[in-house]
Amino acid sequence: MNFPLILFVLTLITGVIWALDRFYLRKKRGKEAPTPAWIDYTGSFFPVLLIVFVLRSFIVEPFKIPSSSMRPTLEVGDFILVNKFSYGIRLPVIEKKIIPLGEPQRGDPIVFRYPLNPSQDYIKRVVGVSGDVVEYRDKVLTVNGKALPHQPDGEYAYMEGIGKFENLKQFVETAYPEEGNRAYRIAVDPGYPTLDLRGVRHFERQNACQYAHDGFRCTVPEGYYWAMGDNRDRSDDSRYWGFVPDEYLRGKAFFIWFNWDDISSFSFNRVGSSIQ
Numbered sequence: 001m002n003f004p005l006i007l008f009v010l011t012l013i014t015g016v017i018w019a020l021d022r023f024y025l026r027k028k029r030g031k032e033a034p035t036p037a038w039i040d041y042t043g044s045f046f047p048v049l050l051i052v053f054v055l056r057s058f059i060v061e062p063f064k065i066p067s068s069s070m071r072p073t074l075e076v077g078d079f080i081l082v083n084k085f086s087y088g089i090r091l092p093v094i095e096k097k098i099i100p101l102g103e104p105q106r107g108d109p110i111v112f113r114y115p116l117n118p119s120q121d122y123i124k125r126v127v128g129v130s131g132d133v134v135e136y137r138d139k140v141l142t143v144n145g146k147a148l149p150h151q152p153d154g155e156y157a158y159m160e161g162i163g164k165f166e167n168l169k170q171f172v173e174t175a176y177p178e179e180g181n182r183a184y185r186i187a188v189d190p191g192y193p194t195l196d197l198r199g200v201r202h203f204e205r206q207n208a209c210q211y212a213h214d215g216f217r218c219t220v221p222e223g224y225y226w227a228m229g230d231n232r233d234r235s236d237d238s239r240y241w242g243f244v245p246d247e248y249l250r251g252k253a254f255f256i257w258f259n260w261d262d263i264s265s266f267s268f269n270r271v272g273s274s275i276q
Contacts, residue, residue, distance in 0.1 A: 007053050011049040014043065068158070068234055072231070073275065087249050105175070107174075108252055110126055112249050125230055128225065129225055150173040166189075173185075186231075194215045226244070255273075
């Protein structure tokens with residue numbers, strides 16, 4: 001279901017009816033004549049739909065996290081907000097950038113259209129920008145020949161589905177160590193291989209990558225990004241389906257506004273927190 005297109009069509013239809021009534025039909029039927037119920041009902045929806053359309057298209061859009069690929073940063077059931085103008089103003093529905101305002105940086109959690117199926121939205125973390133040489137071997141991420149610092153931060157455990165308990169090692173990784181910022185948590189399973197070559201699909205610009213059983217090395221082309229999940233061994237990401245084109249970007253995730261389990265348990269550890 002293409003919700004942005006549906007919202008646009010509904011906004012357009014109700015807007016046309018509202019304008020037609022305000023500037024033509026109302027004068028034709030006279031001031032004393034009652035407004036037909038269907039016109040009154042339809043026209044009353046227009047301001048609401050217009051506000052939602054503008055907010056969702058240009059300012060902020062809600063998304064729900066469906067999987068564990070971004071744990072420990074994001075959990076299944078998190079409802080998040082995405083800044084729609086972080087990387088430029090785009091036309092609604094067709095999402096063509098018309099005003100560039102910025103570009104993703106390493107460490108940014110981004111929402112984008114899945115390159116192998118653009119009707120799906122994915123969320124991952126940018127680990128490589130245009131021109132970067134990204135390597136991942138023996139669970140160590142290297143960018144432009146420098147290994148990103150990843151300090152041990154205890155263990156991370158969670159229940160996956162019914163009866164499946166995951167117990168992983170947790171680290172704090174820093175995307176820009178020379179600046180000492182953009183730190184975020186990642187989870188690693190020491191018993192899982194660095195790369196499952198069976199999961200690598202054919203993708204655009206694949207000749208920019210070299211794969212081996214112990215990892216990969218890729219040079220990020222201009223206008224593309226390399227994205228990986230924080231749950232490194234439980235994420236289907238750029239390692240397996242390639243680069244994220246700039247035109248597929250939806251925005252930068254920045255806030256968790258709801259999680260039913262968090263509220264129902266009265267823990268309130270996640271709701272209202274920013275996304276690192």
